[in-house]
Amino acid sequence: MKVKILRQLSPDSSPYWEIFEYDGPLDNSVAGVLDYINYHDDISDVEGNATTRIGWECSCLQGMCGACAMVVNGKPVLACETFVRDFHGKDIEIRPLRKFPVVHDLMVDRSSIHENLKAANICIGEYRPSEDTDFEHQYTAAKCLKCGLCLEVCPNYVNGRSFYGAAFANDCYLVASRNQSKSRMIGEIYGRAFGRDCSKSLSCMDVCPVKIPTLSSIARLNRLK
């Protein structure tokens, strides 16, 4: 099986494709494939030319931390929970997330997610939950991995300069539901940085690894206005 990877050695160098032969176990995840190519033997491309090891990010290796988000065969996924067996022998194409600056190969700089939340001051402050607190939805929303998959797939999210995307909306919901006195402030900022421009394609919900029903957050936030 061939594995085609879009590589980029540093933030300011040019990207290029490199193809590898993969003859490892078929029950491996894509994260396992990257490890196998990197460390099974000396690393060389499909034509036998020596090359450098592939850069990628991981931590938990079980879909809990969001580190290994990338685009595999056109779909934004977590590499550690995407399996070779599901490609049924087809070749695999891997590229970094496109909506973030590349750091090295498949590693990208996702700090804009946090920076936007910080700039908008999305934090609870004082804990004053509303009477009809929906613990279940709060619980799911707080599971957001900040992996960036929802932003990658979103037709409205470009680079996070004006439209901040689903990850932002869900944190807005969390604050509004935990501190009623912030409802107004949150309603305003949410409208400006998300509500106004979201075209409701809801593709964010299809790719979310922890299955956050962002539509519920949106519905609740729209009621704040």
Place this chain on the structure above:
Amino acid sequence: MRNVLIIGSGISGMACAVRCAEHGIHVTLVSPFSSERSQSVMAAGGINAVLPELENGDSVACHIEDTLKGGACLGGRRAVTGLCEHGEEILRYLESIGTVFSVDKEGHPLRRAFGGQSHKRTYYCGASTGKQIVSALVMEARRYEAQGVIRRKLRSSFYSALIRDGVCYGAMLYDEAGGNIEAVYADALVVATGGQNALFGKTTGSTLCDGYVAGKLFMQGAELKNLEFIQYHPTALETAQKRILISEAGRGEGGRLFIDRNGERFYFMEDKYGPNGNLMTRDVISREIDALGGSAFLDISFLGKKLIDGRLPEIRDICSKYAGIDVNREPIPVQPSVHFFMGGLAVHLDHETNIRNLFAVGECASMYHGANRLGGNSLLAAVYSGRVAADTLAERNRTDSERPDFSRELESESAKLVRSSETESRFPVMYIRDMLAETMQKQLGIVRCKENLMQGLHDIDYYLSIAEHLNFDSSVMPYYNYSLTGILTLARATVKCALFRKESRGAHYRSDHPERDEKYRAATIISYDDGNFCLRLDEGGAYES
């Protein structure tokens, strides 16, 4: 104190940062990646505390006794009392910053039973307690970031501490974006870098926890404690890259452990310990599985689909995703895995190390858990220790003496890194990490003996001698190159501690010394003196009392 440098942004690092910020102390919070990537997000089971709506018969005193007993009498009573007495305050605090605990219809937090505890006192957030706490702390830290009190520094890793004459003045950090080492001065340095997984390769935890910081600080004069106590979790699912924890809940709900004996199921825990055998403590089950060849099966299929879907969905999903196993029909192949490190940097009750103004919190510090940790106590300790360190810093005045000049050290370390990176190794540095992991898994397993440990020491010495002459491996981040010696040194210290303790206690089991020996009823302390490893027992309780 006015400014503090914190290395590590998991639960303990963030708890410390936020508490410092509440005291008006400026914080620089360093980690290579964001808090969402820290191992803390993986904690599932829960956090211990005794709340007023306690289980009949429970009390803070019971929590203290359970913790001391679980730790096989090596935890300090004063330290453990402080931890347990603050359980309620910490739970209320976590709630107040928005941690979404699982609650009953009246909104009271729910609790579950956890191994080794006399009462149900483990509060939880579904199956993602750690993640929910991280999300709440990230938001709270963000509040102070927006005010400029906390400054996060990402893509940055610890290089070494700035220490002169037993006092710490900050740290040298490797800045990945700039590709250079920089000195960051601070009134105090707090390390919150988690456990030491990389020593063992595949564990239940995160690849980001490698023990380098503890190893490097040890080489710089910080003392380490109780390194031989490593908790194995008995039930992990082996995959190509890691061992995935199969939670205790599986056994708590009635799951049964067995091995295959000539085509027949042998329920070894029930056979030896009676009907509740599957609920024995982690170390006992791990040792039984080890004695039977190292692997076993966990059967939950007979519990029925309804119970599995309702109460054990995570186990169901992990098995189906990572092993293609339908737990409704098949047993789960399990094996013990390294899970938690009771040992680490030796700290006093206020979490300061033997080096002034150098603190350690969370899993990288050795405190409270003695020779074995109770499930649910480490999340409590992560938050508590962070807050204790911050409160100490708030009360302490800055060192009056003028800050020494470290520019020469910075220059020489920078030049060393540049020189090294100009060489090129064909041998991947990761292979040495792999070899170390193989050695540690084999020679420092669940059951140890002098012979194995001596072999382990011999192997590690060999890897250290290679590391000294190894050229630069440019195919990985410089961090993996410069961290190697620190990691190997920590591994060596760990084996040394295991050799030193000639008894069996808690998670440390020696087949050549299978009994507990009261002579060793004190923490092991190891220090580094110009290449020599010096061991002693902390008999007076100088660190933890």
